[in-house]
Amino acid sequence: MPSRHAITTGCVLTITVLTLTAAPAVAQARTAEAQAVAAARKPPPGMIEALQRDLGLTREEAETRLRNEARMTPIEERLRGQLGSRFGGAWFAGSVAQTLVVATTSPADIALIVAAGARAEIVTRSLSDLQAVKKHIDQALPTRQETGSVRYIDTKINKVVVLSTAVTTTTNILENAGVDPVAVRVVSSDEQPRPLGDVVGGEAYYIGSASRCSVGFSVTRGAQKGFVSAGHCGKVGATTTGVNRAAQGVFEGSSFPGSDYAWVAVNGDWTPKPLVKNGSGGTVTVAGSRVAVEGASVCRSGSTTGWHCGTIQQRDTSVTYPQGTVSEVTRTTVCAEPGDSGGSFIAIDQAQGVTSGGSGDCTSGGVTYFQPIGEILATYGLTLVTDATTPPGTSTPPGTSTPPGTGTPPGTGTPPGTGTCTGYPQSVTGTLKSGQSVYQPNNRYYRSTVTGVHAGCLDANDGVDFDLYLQKWNGRNWSVVATADSPSPDEKISYTGTPGYYRYRVVSANGSSPYTLKYKAP
Known part of the structure; x- marks a missing residue:
């Protein structure tokens, strides 16, 4: 079995809930992976600086870390689903999250994990096994801080960790309760939440x-x-x-x-x-x-x-x-x-x-x-509430409300020529300034009742950089299912999708221009 990371013992910490008392009065085509990587390339203001300060990274290292995390997060999601009950957890390794490690209880999964771009690790207990052990521990330990103020699953060592100021007492309680001693590690700690x-x-x-x-x-x-x-x-x-x-x-x-x-x-x-x-x-x-x-x-x-x-x-x-x-x-x-x-x-x-x-x-x-x-x-x-919020309490996409930050409404300005956008039955036009975006058709969505190809063609003036995204409603949020974001004014998307609700997002990455979006649905 591969070597494991050790847990530092003898921690001296005080855990607190963070309420302040007596406060002062004033105080196929590229999918969602590509969209996530694009977001990491342009992180929110202040995030790079905070990562440099708090993780001790250079600016380049912080930017690389976010790109790696964005690229590999969808891989973890897919492998978690594919491994099912054999999944033993996953984590990023390295100072810039350069490695995604995925644990499994079956050596037969190694080829699948490696092919997906991750590092495989074989473990004895699945994540669901560890969750059952932790539940047993939570039930066995008294509600006294000295016998285990903190309990968590550490997937890297494939055990449940208990932080305690009374290691021997805690160990005896767990043994008497029938908790598997091999699946738990009791660590000396002075944490008192x-x-x-x-x-x-x-x-x-x-x-x-x-x-x-x-x-x-x-x-x-x-x-x-x-x-x-x-x-x-x-x-x-x-x-x-x-x-x-x-x-x-x-x-x-x-x-x-x-x-x-x-x-x-x-x-x-x-x-x-x-x-x-x-x-x-x-x-x-x-x-x-x-x-x-x-x-x-x-x-x-x-x-x-x-x-x-x-x-x-x-x-x-x-x-x-x-x-x-x-x-x-x-x-x-x-x-x-x-x-x-x-x-x-x-x-x-x-x-x-x-x-x-x-x-x-x-x-x-x-x-x-x-x-x-x-x-x-x-x-x-x-x-x-998100930048493309849907009315709550519903499983269908939003109606006529315009998501915040969507830019100039469609139907304004003079659209450019249609270029190669021929053979598309639906058409909308609009104008965007640099950095703006809009949802089409008409800040709404369309419904497809059959499986088939969704095709979109965007045409803007020469000299600008417009991008096109196709989004699908998953019951709770809009998720990007196809992306076209080359550094040109014209973009095309072709995506084979199942029945559901869809919409396009037109983005001006650089420059102002009228545009024409033509599309067809199954």
Whole structure:
């Protein structure tokens, strides 16, 4: 069996939930892989600088790391599905995430993993096996911090790790409970978790007159608008005021301990935006909620310490605070401090979760945990507000509302000639300035009821760089299924797709011009 990474023992840490008390009053064609790589080439403002500072990288190394993560994340998703019950976990290795390691319980999978562009590792226990072991451990250990303040699955060593200040006592409890001793490692640690105390992720909000937390992500439920945050920040019915101390909203749902998430419904004076503050006076646009791979870069925004980055360490972690245990949080190397609770965790432009608690601070460094966004949305029936948001509570694509940042509406300007775009029955026209984009047809979508070829042809004036993307509705989000982004004004897409809802996104990467988009559906 390949050698494993050792876990450092004797850690001296203090984990805290990050609520601030007594706060001051002011405070086929190329697919989705290509789209992800393109996003990594142009990361949000401030992300490269934060990765340089927090991971000790050069600018070139930070840029390379993001490109590698974007390129290999879809590979991990495919292999996870193909391996099924044999999947043992996956993680990025190397300072610039140059290697994707995928674990399996079957040597017969090695060829498949290598052919996909990853490194194979054979393990004894599958991820589902480890999840069962961890569940057994969570049930066996008392809710006392000294017998296991933190429990998580470490896929790199193929074991469940328990951090404890009383190693012998904890080991005996687990043995008496019948936990497989080979599948668990008890590590000496002094971690003692305790609580710390437009809508834009990372901004401050206040609960009553004494506590401050941070906005996670903007959401909607039906016609109601709001945001998600940490559950320990407030109970159901608690009222909130915004960063400007104006009346803001009320906690409609809250869970803590057990989980650590909540959602706040805001009044009509607040408009949720698909944005997260990046700490340099700018914002990062939220495009979706794709789950990042272990080892991937991730950044956090909070109202106390602003914008900090690190890497994702382990998922499905259990953390015991004095108030009780919180399960299924994700462990990271990002720092945080009181008041950062509830703030946004984001990987490039993909929402990951909301800040729960952490150890250390942003001077000496530390460990921080976040509650994954997917569980929050599912629990409360919420829809994440993104740069192409769909009306919540529906499984069909959006209607007539225009997504933010879509540029000049279609039907303006004088379209260029059709060039080689012949034989396409549908046609739309418009004008875009440099950096703008628009969804077609007419900021809506079209429906295909059969499997077949979707073909699009874009024609703009010479001297500009226009790109074309085909997106399909997956029931929760729009995902890019085909891309044409050469450095020319004209683009073509041909994609064989199953029945569903589709739309095109026309983007001006450089230059202003009228355009004509012709397309046909099966």
